[in-house]
Amino acid sequence: MQKKTLTVIIPSRFQPKQLSFLEKAVQSIKKQTAIDNYDLTVLVSVDKGKMLEKNAIEQLKVRCIESSGGSQASALNAAIDLVDTQFAAFLEDDDEWYPKYLEAAAQAILFAPFVSSTQLEYDENNVLLRINDFPTPSGWFMSSDVLKSVGKFNEEYRFHLDNEWLGRLSLAKVSRIHLVEATAPVDARYIAAVRPWLDNVLKSSKGSVRLARHSEALPLVRRLRHSEAGMEKIATLPDYRARSQSECRSLVERFGRIPW
Numbered sequence: 001m002q003k004k005t006l007t008v009i010i011p012s013r014f015q016p017k018q019l020s021f022l023e024k025a026v027q028s029i030k031k032q033t034a035i036d037n038y039d040l041t042v043l044v045s046v047d048k049g050k051m052l053e054k055n056a057i058e059q060l061k062v063r064c065i066e067s068s069g070g071s072q073a074s075a076l077n078a079a080i081d082l083v084d085t086q087f088a089a090f091l092e093d094d095d096e097w098y099p100k101y102l103e104a105a106a107q108a109i110l111f112a113p114f115v116s117s118t119q120l121e122y123d124e125n126n127v128l129l130r131i132n133d134f135p136t137p138s139g140w141f142m143s144s145d146v147l148k149s150v151g152k153f154n155e156e157y158r159f160h161l162d163n164e165w166l167g168r169l170s171l172a173k174v175s176r177i178h179l180v181e182a183t184a185p186v187d188a189r190y191i192a193a194v195r196p197w198l199d200n201v202l203k204s205s206k207g208s209v210r211l212a213r214h215s216e217a218l219p220l221v222r223r224l225r226h227s228e229a230g231m232e233k234i235a236t237l238p239d240y241r242a243r244s245q246s247e248c249r250s251l252v253e254r255f256g257r258i259p260w
Contacts (some may be wrong), residue, residue: 005085006038007144010062011075012093014050021093021224026060028096028222036101044093045079047071054247073153073161080152088147094224095119095138101220105141108177108212114169115141116163116209117179118198119223132223133197135178137162137258139221146174159234160247160258167251167259169208176209181219204260 008029012022026042029035042062046052047070057064067078076090087109091097101117108115117139121132150168155159169176176199183199185191192199202209214220225231233240251258 003037004087005041006087006089007041007043007079007083007085008089008091009076009079009083009094010042010044010091011072011079012044012046013072014047016030018093019056022056022060024059024096025091025093026062028098029091031099032097032102033099034106035151037106038087038102041084041085043079043082045075047075055202069155070155071155071158073155073157076161077152077155080147083144083147086144088142089136089141092136092138095136096222097138098216098218098220098222100214100216101139102141104214104216104220108143108179109143110176111212112175112210113136113143113146114174114176115139115179116176116201117221118184119218120219121223121225124224124226129225131181131219133180133195133201135162135166135201136221136223138223139179150174157247159231159240159244162253163251163259167255170206170255170259173208176205176208177212179214179220180211182213182215182217184211184213186213201260204257
């Protein structure tokens with residue numbers, strides 16, 4: 001059987017745990033139960049002037065791309081320019097895929113050209129915090145046609161570039177499946193009461209999202225919350241919070257809501 005082609009883009013920022021994060025993220029891709037069905041390309045995209053050392057690139061067995069700027073959006077866009085595969089996915093360097101993520105995403109994409117996912121969120125001490133239903137890019141899997149149609153990330157956004165991109169996805173009327181664990185509610189009568197963020201996913205998508213349970217009891221994407229993450233800085237630093245609020249106002253003005 002002919003293999004499908006897949007590019008996984010990992011944006012990575014220079015910080016003390018960068019290589020440790022990257023090792024875990026890349027290994028989580030290579031340990032996927034469905035990985036043998038794909039010719040895989042892993043693109044690690046870094047800020048301008050922060051190229052990984054040659055031995056690190058060889059050890060990780062990835063291709064490293066240096067962006068033209070210093071933002072996550074510019075790092076993502078530098079890699080997007082190089083996508084020439086049938087499918088594309090994103091994985092932030094501090095997140096991981098559990099082994100059956102790709103298998104579930106590949107099944108879902110048979111019914112919609114864009115897949116997102118709920119995540120299992122941990123802190124730096126490996127303490128489980130919660131199930132997070134926001135469709136972070138680490139759970140995005142799509143046809144390359146969708147990526148080309150929606151386009152690159154808006155580099156004016158520092159924190160909510162994913163919301164802005166999802167807004168354009170919705171405007172393009174691209175259908176989407178959001179993966180949830182086997183025990184998650186999928187009946188609209190119960191979702192709002194027990195999983196309000198999951199309710200946000202459905203309502204803010206303007207009808208383009210359907211939920212799909214996979215077979216696992218827990219989400220298939222592992223998300224790490226740590227002190228260097230943008231959302232943590234928004235919570236603790238006034239300047240970051242003000243920038244976040246400004247971006248949210250811009251999203252509401254443009255889309256009538258904050259897209260999820």
